[in-house]
Amino acid sequence: MATSPESEHPVKAYGYAARDTSGKLSPLTFSRRATGEKDVRFKILYCGICHSDLHSIKNEWGITTYPVTPGHELVGVVTEIGSKVEKFKIGDKVGVGCLVGSCRSCENCAIDFEQYCPKQVQTYGFTNFDGTKTFGGYSDHMVADEHFILRWPENLPLDSGAPLLCAGITTYSPLKYFGLDKPGMKLGVVGLGGLGHVAVKMAKAFGAEVTVFSTTAGKKEESLERLKADHFIVSKDEEQMQSVAGTLDGIIDTVSATHPIAPFLSALKQQGKLVLVGAPDKPLEVAAFSLIVGRKVVGGSNIGGIKETQEMLDFAAKHGITADVEVVPIDYVNTAMERLLKSDVRYRFVIDVANSLKPT
Template sequence: MAKSPEEQHPVKTFGWAARDPSGVLSPFNFSRRATGDDDVRFKVLYCGICHSDLHSIKNEWGFSAYPLVPGHEIVGIVTEVGSKVEKFKVGDKVGVGCMVGACHSCESCSSDLENYCPKMILTYGSTYYDGTITYGGYSDVMVANERYCVRFPDNLPLDAGAPLLCAGITVYSPLKYYGLTEPGMHVGVVGLGGLGHVAVKFAKAFGLKVTVISTSPSKKEEAMGHLGADSFLVSRDPDQMQAAMGTMDGIIDTVSAVHPIVPLLSLLKSHGKLVMVGAPEKPLELPVFPLIVGRKMVAGSCTGGMKETQEMIDFAAKHNITTDIEVITMDYVNTAMERLAKADVRYRFVIDIGKSFTATNP
């Protein structure tokens, strides 16, 4: 006899959800599944706010399902493990990023690239194996298969480490895959926001020469001071762009707004790679001639597989890489979303879930 929904999902959970494309988040009671044999259950302590959350709560990509509990930069402390779990025990620091499931039989899954599986299950707003909608980390409890859990090293702070589960792997993976990690290489980073500032930190840790490319001259001091970039280009300054032509081995483009990319291609050396990790809502203009004359590449990259995500977290801990964050409580989240839409944050909001829900949901 089939189990009732209450029997399948007996774990009472409290979070905040969007109910419609207005994107307004408000308190939401729901349930999560019991801890299965291969599952890890943990108390959520922090959850980063990703730009994807903003797109999703407003259904700007066209596939949001409501009610929607966002959040895929989730960290906390393990409270229960299934009987077959081998990697985690109660009390461990743990994180869950952008996905919670995949087919485990395709070529991508077999290559530890679950993020490219055609049946990859997103941490929120996707349909899980049991037919239910997945809910994310703007909540007090999380349950996930151990395959999709990341062990957090003790020296990596949970709050400033949480955004690495999306922002960190999103820039680490293309640097590795496209061969942009050899010390001495010159890499450009377009945009100095939630992704861009982390890209600078990882690139410097790899020993690269890093140039930040921005439309905002006001960001030069931050880029070259606090973040340690080697140089700074104002993309709207034709003289600066002209002087830097043909100097870069690769560029990581983190901008999610529509912007011209032909000027960026001119910065690349022959055989250079422009890797897109931002997600503009409209198509970009791409003339072919600039690609042909320098055998240049425009490529893309989307997060990373679970093996590489753990590798990235360990690398971050070794090199003391964290995100620059503004910690908020859940009652500020709608204001934070408004500010995020205006790029008014340096550089990532993180919700203190433990503090937020202590009073509202003991």
């Protein structure tokens, strides 16, 4: 007989979980492992709500096993450490992003690309090395190997900083990897949502001249006045798109809905790079000559490894980069998911876990 989440480990835990494809979240008592010699346990203070949480609780990717407790943008304070932990002490502010495990020995792990490890263990809904399932940050506490624990910069807010553990690294990593982090570069950001608004902030901090592309003019003032983008283009306006043809060194495309990318390839200079971080559910159409003629590149990027995620947090703290958030109590989470589905948030929900999650 299968072991229940409540009894498979010795340390009681409490959170919110979805139990079927309705995605409705409700209280769940489960358990976490005892603190191992290299483990860090921490009380969760805040947890961001990512759009992938919504996909997961509804099993829209077809890989969810229930019950599932989402959340991979966790920040908190250390309450216990193992006997061989070297990097952290009780009372430290820490974070955990999308990963809590990897094989630590493959080619990807050897170069700090744990996010591409074929045996990676994600923060929730994955099978850990001991055969038990991982539970995420919509819960009271977390335990993980210190390798996957991130040091939280002193001057980085906990609530508005939490989404950086996904949205921040998802946009920072491709800017660095594809060489789009040089001052004076001309960069585009497609879409101004949870990822896009952080991408604008990251690109500006690198010293880029930033153009925001959106399907409607409604986000023009937001882009130019508050996020300090340099230009705004309505991507459905052919005349506006023509005005930026051949001008950009790179574009970060954050849109997850199916959309044409040919217009954005036209906006690139020769040898320009279009990097996808959104994940449309249908294949993209790319004309070969749109790449060949200008030696252009279409690439993709996932999150980052642990070393790079720490680098990103330190960069964000140095440059005052946070996400724009709406902080909500955990009993609001189902309403937050409904609003997220309608894009009715500017731009990220963050759960005030410590002040609202109470065991029943």
